Amino acid sequence: MIGPEIENLIRLLAKLPGLGPRSARRATLYLLNHREALMGPLADALAETAAAITTCSVCGNLDATDPCTICADTARDNTALCVVEQVADLWALERTKAFRGRYHVLGGTLSALDGVGPDDLSIPDLINRARRPEVTEIILALNATVEGQTTAHYITDRLEGCGVAISRLAHGVPVGGELDYLDDGTLMAALKSRRPL
Numbered sequence: 001m002i003g004p005e006i007e008n009l010i011r012l013l014a015k016l017p018g019l020g021p022r023s024a025r026r027a028t029l030y031l032l033n034h035r036e037a038l039m040g041p042l043a044d045a046l047a048e049t050a051a052a053i054t055t056c057s058v059c060g061n062l063d064a065t066d067p068c069t070i071c072a073d074t075a076r077d078n079t080a081l082c083v084v085e086q087v088a089d090l091w092a093l094e095r096t097k098a099f100r101g102r103y104h105v106l107g108g109t110l111s112a113l114d115g116v117g118p119d120d121l122s123i124p125d126l127i128n129r130a131r132r133p134e135v136t137e138i139i140l141a142l143n144a145t146v147e148g149q150t151t152a153h154y155i156t157d158r159l160e161g162c163g164v165a166i167s168r169l170a171h172g173v174p175v176g177g178e179l180d181y182l183d184d185g186t187l188m189a190a191l192k193s194r195r196p197l
Contacts, residue, residue, distance in 0.1 A: 006032070060105030060122055062087050070094070070103060077101040081129060082139040083155065085109055085148065089141060101139075104129060109147035110154055123155060130162045140168040144189070 002010075006028060014024035031039045055061070056068035063069055070076065070090075080101030084090050090103050106121045118124075130138055138159060142148035156166055172190030173182065182190075 059090075059103045060087070060107060061090055061103065075100075078134045079136045080139060081126075081135050081137070082141050083126060084141050085143060085151075089143075093141060099139075106142075106151070109142065109145070109151040111147045111150075118154065121151075123158065126155065127158055127162070130159055130164050135164055137165045137167060140166065142168070144171050144185075 009031075010021065010024045010028045013019055013027050014021050016024075019027065031042070052064045053062050054064070054066050056063055056066055056071055058067045058071040061068040061070060065072065077100050080099075081104055082090075082093065082099055082101055083104045083106060084093065085106055085108060087105055090105055093099050093103075104122070104126050106123065106126070108116055108121055110116055110118065110121070126138075129135060138155075140152045140155060142152050152168060159166055170193050172186060172193050173179065179187065
């Protein structure tokens with residue numbers, strides 16, 4: 001019923017996060033109906049981006065330059081190093097404009113079930129960066145999952161003796177959150193992380 005070119009496009013779009021087969025079909029139909037205005041420029045942008053973007057050899061961010069724009073910024077604080085799981089987490093923190101230090105992208109978390117060990121992540125590079133004399137604090141900004149907590153504990157153990165302060169993001173009640181709607185784990189974390197006023 002549908003040609004192989006269209007089927008291939010649907011299959012590729014369905015691999016994107018948040019798009020299943022039905023959404024991919026709708027997106028494909030929309031692109032085909034707007035070929036001149038959208039499909040051509042999108043194809044050009046995809047090709048250009050694929051050719052230009054590289055992984056930063058310092059922190060693991062994605063950018064058109066190596067080192068990336070963040071690592072090359074001399075105005076940033078060299079003493080604080082924020083450790084994140086993925087580039088998306090780095091981008092989320094950057095959107096807040098609340099952190100002006102450096103980053104380190106692990107490339108995932110430790111997971112015995114998925115066969116991801118320390119050598120599969122950029123933990124050795126993190127340890128080397130933490131040993132630099134200018135680094136005084138490591139901020140673990142890992143997700144509050146079992147894998148994230150396991151990874152945080154492993155990194156904390158490996159950083160022992162490096163002479164850096166280790167902190168992590170606070171967990172608990174979100175701004176605007178109502179206690180009645182929060183899960184038990186979030187409430188427990190909020191109670192344990194309480195601080196005096």
